[in-house]
Amino acid sequence: GIQVEQSPPDLILQEGANSTLRCNFSDSVNNLQWFHQNPWGQLINLFYIPSGTKQNGRLSATTVATERYSLLYISSSQTTDSGVYFCAVSYNFNKFYFGSGTKLNVKP
Amino acid sequence: DADVTQTPRNRITKTGKRIMLECSQTKGHDRMYWYRQDPGLGLRLIYYSFDVKDINKGEISDGYSVSRQAQAKFSLSLESAIPNQTALYFCATSLAGVQGEQFFGPGTRLTVL
Numbered sequence: 001g002i003q004v005e006q007s008p009p010d011l012i013l014q015e016g017a018n019s020t021l022r023c024n025f026s027d028s029v030n031n032l033q034w035f036h037q038n039p040w041g042q043l044i045n046l047f048y049i050p051s052g053t054k055q056n057g058r059l060s061a062t063t064v065a066t067e068r069y070s071l072l073y074i075s076s077s078q079t080t081d082s083g084v085y086f087c088a089v090s091y092n093f094n095k096f097y098f099g100s101g102t103k104l105n106v107k108p
Numbered sequence: 109d110a111d112v113t114q115t116p117r118n119r120i121t122k123t124g125k126r127i128m129l130e131c132s133q134t135k136g137h138d139r140m141y142w143y144r145q146d147p148g149l150g151l152r153l154i155y156y157s158f159d160v161k162d163i164n165k166g167e168i169s170d171g172y173s174v175s176r177q178a179q180a181k182f183s184l185s186l187e188s189a190i191p192n193q194t195a196l197y198f199c200a201t202s203l204a205g206v207q208g209e210q211f212f213g214p215g216t217r218l219t220v221l
Binding site for chain 1: 141143148149150151152153156166167196198208209210211212214215217
């Protein structure tokens with residue numbers, strides 16, 4: 001299967017700081033999603049971004065499929081951004097493979 | 109109402125018991141998936157179904173079975189639960205093809221004593 005590595009595994013930020021989360025994958029993909037898992041366990045869709053750049057408020061994401069990585073940017077972080085961020089990929093829209101996540105803790 | 113629902117949301121059971129987790133969706137998606145999440149880890153695929161007659165094993169299907177009763181319903185069974193099946197279980201749905209974004213249910217927290 002496709003190997004997905006996320007970095008850093010843990011991140012502590014002061015409220016208002018910016019951060020970049022990275023997702024590397026081992027093979028060609030044509031489907032990539034970013035999720036936020038909140039402290040209650042719910043998975044929230046952030047971006048569906050097999051290639052290119054998208055922005056949604058304080059969050060943006062970029063996927064460079066030819067170089068096998070994606071980046072999630074969080075600007076002006078808030079305590080509500082805390083949780084775990086997952087990257088998931090698939091090839092030909094079959095099985096999806098998840099990374100182990102980046103655990104973010106934003107301190108007030 | 110939520111597009112993808114799971115029942116029960118929490119379940120405590122004993123070793124050796126049979127248990128069924130149910131998933132329903134109103135998104136009209138053909139594809140449905142079951143994942144499990146262990147503490148500190150990402151999600152791993154148990155089974156997936158591309159339509160009612162198409163069911164496939166994922167990475168960790170041993171000890172599990174599934175049934176796709178209708179386009180909107182996909183259930184996961186643990187025939188004889190064991191403690192290392194204690195985990196958070198998620199159902200997901202997606203369209204086929206280039207619109208294959210996945211959408212997840214709220215999860216079922218299962219504890220096997």
